[in-house]
Amino acid sequence: MDKLNKKIQEASHSGAKLCLERHDGKFVVTKRVYDSIERAEKSIKKQSEFNEMRTGAYKICSIPVSTVTRESDYLEFTMPFVDGIGGDVITHKGNKAVADSLRVTLNGYLLNALSRGKEEIVPGEIFAKKLVDIKANYAERSPVVLEAIESALQLSKQELIFPIGYCHGDLTLSNIKVTLDNKLFLFDFLDGFIETPLQDLVKLKQDFDYGWSFRHENPNLALKGRMFCESAYPDMITTISRLYKKEVELLELVNLLRIAPYIKSSDKITQNWLDKSLSKNLQKN
Ligand SMILES: Nc1ncnc2c1ncn2[C@@H]1O[C@H](COP(=O)(O)OP(=O)(O)OP(=O)(O)O)[C@@H](O)[C@H]1O
Ligand SMILES: [Mg+2]
Structure with missing residues (x-):
């Protein structure tokens, strides 16, 4: 878990803080954004409003947004941890x-x-x-x-x-994840x-x-x-x-x-x- 948490934090290049925690037996990712909060709010809205899409291969989904908290100097949101292979690693x-x-x-x-x-x-x-x-x-x-x-x-x-x-x-490959049950998850909308x-x-x-x-x-x-x-x-x-x-x-x-x-x-x-x-x-x- 510590190793995974470190990996998740290191993967972020945007200045956001990402953290993996366990809540009620489930893995949850928390992302905290300090810059351009208004823009981040719109981006999260895109993620939560994304309509699932069936294709001839993977089903396209977005990682659901569970909670959003806005404070004066940051915006924080949580989502379930999706255990999949990142598009960049797939290559x-x-x-x-x-x-x-x-x-x-x-x-x-x-x-x-x-x-x-x-x-x-x-x-x-x-x-x-x-x-x-x-x-x-x-x-x-x-x-x-x-x-x-x-x-x-x-x-x-x-x-x-x-x-x-x-x-x-x-939509870079580092912002998608493919899971074993043939779903392609989108996240980090902008x-x-x-x-x-x-x-x-x-x-x-x-x-x-x-x-x-x-x-x-x-x-x-x-x-x-x-x-x-x-x-x-x-x-x-x-x-x-x-x-x-x-x-x-x-x-x-x-x-x-x-x-x-x-x-x-x-x-x-x-x-x-x-x-x-x-x-x-x-x-x-
Ligand atoms: N819900 C999640 N489940 C599993 N892994 C996640 C989740 N959210 C983020 N990650 C992992 O953390 C990495 C960084 O997350 P994200 O892309 O949201 O951050 P970022 O700071 O905007 O990154 P960048 O600017 O580098 O694109 C992702 O590439 C992914 O590997
Ligand atoms: Mg990203």
Whole structure:
């Protein structure tokens, strides 16, 4: 239990405090958030209101929220501990059958989210404002990052039509868990500056195209991760990206660029990862 608790606490990178406890014989995870409390409240609401979804493979659920407590300087919520394998670990432990199930599940998820969205014209200024903020808060000044900011600013000047509606908001592999009874649990939802299913699509690309979740792994595990992602690649990503070409291009750049101001100057791995991912993205488009 102590070991598990330590693992859970170490897994958090957002500044939130996570703790695993036993209540009435059941394992409970408590998450306490100190920053952006209003936003955290909206994110928890998304988690509690998520409607279960059947797909051709795993059933998609969210980890239920049991209690929410708001104090003046933090927001705390509890949820049951879900004993499953994290999406990031799956990339080096999962076999072909798991990769197939994950692909089918994520395809169903993306299609379902897209079908619930309503198309709206979105003013490019909301992206331009984000990009200007990123530039102002980005101290490293890598030329690739600066080039990507300019490229995204250009894209933001076009007419943009987004499907607006439900999204998880931070759908990286580290925010999902697959259990033995064939369920895929979502958690760590995020309230975003734009609520669009394309947000989940670009977050999945962050892992499936660029290997975000295993960037720190040794070359052997990273290779396994890339191979797994190749066979688990949800082809809906490609189909939907064709339908919303410039919107996905822009959102993908903004999504990657938003990481830039948060990278510590000592974290060379993430700096290189971002440079490489942006270069790949700029060449492709
Ligand atoms: N209810 C739960 N059951 C099982 N494991 C959990 C649960 N909640 C969190 N975890 C574990 O703790 C890790 C961190 O949790 P979470 O993603 O909510 O925190 P975070 O601080 O927002 O993380 P990050 O910013 O790194 O995404 C998860 O990746 C997961 O492994
Ligand atoms: Mg998380």
